[in-house]
Amino acid sequence: xxxxxxxxxxxxxxxxxxxxxxxxxxxxxxxREEATALLRRSLHVMLAEEHRYQxxxxxxxxxFGEIYRLWLSELRDHVNPMGHAKIEDARFARLFGEEDEEIxxxxxxxxxxxxxxxxxxxxxxxxxxxxHIDAGRVLDVPADTIGARLVRITAAFAxxxxxxxxxxxxxxxETLYPxxxxxx
Amino acid sequence: MTELxxxxxxxxxxxxxxxKQTSAVEKVLEQDDVIARRVDALKDAHSxxxxxxxAILTGEEAEVAPPPAPPGPGFFVPWATAAKVxxxxxxxxxxxxxxxxxxxxxxxxxxxxxxxxxxxxxxWTGSLPSSWQDEVVRAQTLLTRATLEVGLESQGNQDxxxxxxxxxxxxxxxxxxxxxxxxxxxxxQLLRAGDEPLAQLLFLGTSGAPLALYAKxxxxxxxxxxxxxxxxxxxxxxxxxxAYLLAGEADAGRLMKLAEAIxxxxxxxxxxxxxxxxxPHTLAAPAPAQ
Numbered sequence: 195x196x197x198x199x200x201x202x203x204x205x206x207x208x209x210x211x212x213x214x215x216x217x218x219x220x221x222x223x224x225x226r227e228e229a230t231a232l233l234r235r236s237l238h239v240m241l242a243e244e245h246r247y248q249x250x251x252x253x254x255x256x257x258f259g260e261i262y263r264l265w266l267s268e269l270r271d272h273v274n275p276m277g278h279a280k281i282e283d284a285r286f287a288r289l290f291g292e293e294d295e296e297i298x299x300x301x302x303x304x305x306x307x308x309x310x311x312x313x314x315x316x317x318x319x320x321x322x323x324x325x326h327i328d329a330g331r332v333l334d335v336p337a338d339t340i341g342a343r344l345v346r347i348t349a350a351f352a353x354x355x356x357x358x359x360x361x362x363x364x365x366x367x368e369t370l371y372p373x374x375x376x377x378x
Numbered sequence: 379m380t381e382l383x384x385x386x387x388x389x390x391x392x393x394x395x396x397x398k399q400t401s402a403v404e405k406v407l408e409q410d411d412v413i414a415r416r417v418d419a420l421k422d423a424h425s426x427x428x429x430x431x432x433a434i435l436t437g438e439e440a441e442v443a444p445p446p447a448p449p450g451p452g453f454f455v456p457w458a459t460a461a462k463v464x465x466x467x468x469x470x471x472x473x474x475x476x477x478x479x480x481x482x483x484x485x486x487x488x489x490x491x492x493x494x495x496x497x498x499x500x501x502w503t504g505s506l507p508s509s510w511q512d513e514v515v516r517a518q519t520l521l522t523r524a525t526l527e528v529g530l531e532s533q534g535n536q537d538x539x540x541x542x543x544x545x546x547x548x549x550x551x552x553x554x555x556x557x558x559x560x561x562x563x564x565x566x567q568l569l570r571a572g573d574e575p576l577a578q579l580l581f582l583g584t585s586g587a588p589l590a591l592y593a594k595x596x597x598x599x600x601x602x603x604x605x606x607x608x609x610x611x612x613x614x615x616x617x618x619x620x621a622y623l624l625a626g627e628a629d630a631g632r633l634m635k636l637a638e639a640i641x642x643x644x645x646x647x648x649x650x651x652x653x654x655x656x657x658p659h660t661l662a663a664p665a666p667a668q
């Protein structure tokens with residue numbers, strides 16, 4: 195499915211898709227507060243450099259890419275980019291609902307264990323329904339990479355779900371976010 | 379047992395296969411329980427991921443409800459209903475007319491954040507043009523508690539309001555949290571001062587008339603200066619290219635303290651936990667270095 199959001203002027207379009215952009219930022223940085231800050235900085239850049247948006251291009255695709263590129267640029271400026279990209283499990287879990295809400299902790303824990311680019315790959319294809327080509331354009335990788343990531347991540351998640359299903363109850367509650375297989 | 383790779387099965391679950399390939403996989407599934415269980419597991423993974431992403435979006439939509447239509451010029455902060463806008467607008471215009479008749483509107487005031495050499499309230503001579511500062515301070519006399527409590531609902535989406543105001547006035551615009559000082563944010567709107575946008579943020583204390591913070595694009599920096607306009611006091615200053623005017627029914631000491639609190643409050647993008655934001659809860663805290 196192709197990204198379908200088209201707008202002549204980006205401002206109303208961006209406002210309309212704020213929740214989607216925020217979700218993208220949420221999963222990228224792993225915490226609401228930092229995601230809000232990132233989104234705000236991204237929106238200022240997008241509006242200030244509106245001329246870079248090519249009319250006819252899917253605005254959501256462009257906006258997602260802008261957020262991702264700004265995040266990547268800022269990350270590279272950090273002394274310890276890998277350390278900076280780490281997320282806190284509890285804050286990440288709050289993305290999926292408030293404390294008093296029922297949260298799929300298994301899925302949240304699995305997503306939290308993934309690198310940001312892999313979380314976004316899942317979001318763009320399963321959450322945004324982008325095809326592999328568009329998802330690749332957002333994340334600046336070939337469509338084949340998107341496909342390969344999906345297979346690797348989904349299969350690993352299925353394995354984790356199956357292993358939890360086979361485990362005895364006492365073995366399934368020892369930790370909220372069990373570490374799964376390495377997914378590089 | 380038939381050997382089917384995860385590549386193929388994931389593509390099947392994701393609906394990426396051509397019709398013939400899909401049919402072929404489904405035939406295998408009918409005959410091979412191991413493959414069928416694998417597909418079920420992949421489908422479960424897929425559906426749980428989709429549900430998780432939907433849960434995040436639902437939460438964001440609840441907090442970042444966009445306006446039903448793109449805002450127009452002038453009052454571009456969306457109100458609850460057009461009827462309420464009409465009602466409030468009518469009342470405001472009527473009050474403005476009354477004020478002009480009753481107060482000899484407009485008065486002459488020094489600049490919001492001028493050099494301090496301006497005189498106090500002087501009578502309108504007819505030879506000097508009124509400034510936008512005159513107009514907004516006079517307009518402040520038109521606001522009552524009922525203006526906020528009866529005429530208009532509080533704006534539910536402060537994040538969007540903040541975003542819109544910052545776009546009109548400038549990214550360095552401060553949107554202060556005055557809760558520690560006893561004032562609750564009620565609503566904000568964008569007015570016009572001549573051809574320039576003028577932001578108005580309204581706050582309510584536990585009693586008394588509203589407190590208003592006005593902001594427009596300005597130049598340079600200037601220290602706060604207090605002026606009294608009858609029952610209304612105002613403090614004007616400039617900071618980071620924004621001219622501010624804080625107005626309300628309070629004495630000089632109280633208003634100067636409030637102004638100082640606003641001046642010294644970090645800008646949204648500098649604050650670890652700003653009062654309200656573009657989107658849920660916080661606006662612009664940069665990610666802390668880890």
